Amino acid sequence: MPGRTSRNAEPRAVPKKRLEFAARALRDVEAIEAYYLEVASELVADQAVDAILTQAEKIAALDLKFRPGIRTGTRECVMTRFPYTLVYLTRAREVKIARVLHQRSEYFNRKAAPRRAGSKT
Numbered sequence: 429m430p431g432r433t434s435r436n437a438e439p440r441a442v443p444k445k446r447l448e449f450a451a452r453a454l455r456d457v458e459a460i461e462a463y464y465l466e467v468a469s470e471l472v473a474d475q476a477v478d479a480i481l482t483q484a485e486k487i488a489a490l491d492l493k494f495r496p497g498i499r500t501g502t503r504e505c506v507m508t509r510f511p512y513t514l515v516y517l518t519r520a521r522e523v524k525i526a527r528v529l530h531q532r533s534e535y536f537n538r539k540a541a542p543r544r545a546g547s548k549t
Contacts, residue, residue, distance in 0.1 A: 446522045447488035456528040457481075460512065476510050480528055483507060484514060488523040498535065502526060 449457070457480055464473035483505060486492060494505040497515055505514040513536070515527040529535050 445488045445491060445518070447484055448522060448524045449484070450524060450526050453525040453527050460510075460528065476512075479507060479510055480512065480514065484516075484523070484525050487514070487516060487518075491518070493518070506531065 457477060460480070461473045461477050464476050487494075487505060492505070494503045496502075497504045499515075502515050502517055505516065507513065511531045513529050513531055513533075514525055515529060515535075517524045517526060527535075
């Protein structure tokens, strides 16, 4: 269009999905915090938890799609500053963080296990 540049283009609305943490994911985050409180400091523990929560919020706000997960229907966001991976499910209006796992976890060192009938991730 004549006269229309990227500078005066209207910003696109980015729909924010609702963010939810599964009970296991919340326990994972609590265990990570406890670990860093024990081996490092309160500052490091706060930074680790903040990094996890910030990344989860970005996934939901920006509808980010990371690599397909080991389990059917999941995706995995590998964090860089701390050695954790967010395993999550994305739906039309929701992102659910299923687990927050250490990158050396046994979960990542095995082949995809078939889902059992009636089991939830």
